[in-house]
Amino acid sequence: MVSRLHDLVLDQSARALDTIQSETGKCRRDALAEVVSVAGTARYYLSHGERFLAARRKRGAIPLITRSVLDHRPHGLVGLITAWNYPFLLTVGDAIPALLAGNAVIVKPSDCTPLSAVLGKTLFAESGLDPDLLQIVQGGPEIGSEMIRHVDYVAFTGGTVTGRKVALAAAERLIPFSLELGGKNPMVVLKEAPLEQAAAALVTGAFSNAGQTCIAIERVYVEAPAFDRFAKLVVEGASKIRMGWSQSFDLDMGSMIHAAHAAKVQERIDAAVRAGASVLTGARRRSDLGDAFVEPTVLTHVGTKDEIAVEETFGPVVSLHPVKSREEAIALANDSQYGLNASVWAGGSQPAMAVAREIESGTVAINSSLMIYNAFDLPMGGIKRSGIGRRHGERGILRYTQEQSIAESFAMGGGYDRMLSGVRNESAASRMLKFVKLWRRIPGLR
Secondary structure (H helix, E strand, C coil), rough: CCHHHHHHHCCCCHHHHHHHHHCCCCCCHHHHHHHHEEEHHHHHHHHHHHHHCCCCCCCCCEEEEEEEEEEEEEECCEEECCCCCHHHHHHHHHHHHHHHHHHHHEEEECCCCHHHHHHHHHHHHHCCHHHHEEEECCCCHHHHHHHCCCEEEEEEEEHHHHHHHHHHHHHHHHHCCCEEECEEEEEECCCCCCCHHHHHHHHHHHHHHHHCCCCCCCEEEEEEHHHHHHHHHHHHHHHHCEEEECCCCCEEECCCCCHHHHHHHHHHHHHHHHHCCEEEEEEEECCCCCCCCCCCCCCCCCCCCHHHHHHHCCCCCEEEEECCCCCHHHHHHHCCCCCCCEEEEEEHHHHHHHHCCCCCEEEEEECCHHHHCCCCCCCCCCCCCCEEECCEEEEEEEEEEEEEEEEEEECCCCCHHHHHHHCCHHHHHHHHHHHHHHCCCCCCCC
């Protein structure tokens, strides 16, 4: 079924692209990213899912006379509450491992983007999945709340405020859950970094999908000797972005999800400017293009405590900050309640890796900004207010299962239990303790 789905998604990509664009307003290239990621997810779990789910031998309590097995069982009914920014990817991409793990799935898509989820269900059915195993429920927050009352596991993608409510509702029923939430993702650029490549990666990492990406870069810390050159390159790149609506691949950035979100982003920009921020480029609504377009915006002199510096903007806005040292850049990158994604540019693999390991973030990309999402073998998720749990990799499918540990004794009559029950005096206890001490010294039996 998943093999057929993989091919069908690619063969009918135009159908998917049209649906995604019609609901989100994103440019066709950003819609294509959803299709490519869905195919990649299918391909990855087709290759590795069976191995991840297989029962595994574990060391028994007593070597030679006991053995243990770790098994994985489906939860039963998995609930997916998905976001509007990548509606096709989040529906189909999360449903694939949940179904392969043996669950039935119910999806509550955002009420802003209901059709992409319906298309996902249709493609699953056309691929041979029993239609009863994947259901879609439409509606607002009250539908999501009701859904949590009936599922055995819930996976939520969205904002931190709503994520807290999902966690509380799941905890009320003592069901497991995972949350991928917001981010205020930093980039660190050291003076030795290749500035042209770093600036190009920032333009991609900040403005893809009109900045409506959970792992988008929103704040950049640049060592002072490189700051002016880097800022100039970023402005040049941002100024070349072609905005508008098109069903061909001739534009670089589409609209935001709707006018209300565009107005919210514009107000945050205006508030930053009133507080002293400088605009290097952008910072305007483009009503000539439509009611939900905001120009790619690059700011400097943003206060470290300003709302635009500390809260996720989720729009095409990035702030640049000069710093005196590597240590200051790391400290400022970590000075956040979020920890989803980060980007590091340091001029060499060794120094970049050293910086990456000091960044408090669930994922860190070196010499890239958004590449981390399509590294399917790497678990992806956040720390701090950015979430709980991981998608992708082994953990991305095992989250849809419950672990069952099975221990077997080959010694009839209880084995380990019988051994303990036989300790009835100090002498027997002393012999057992000597045996346990010796145990550590026997290679292969530890």
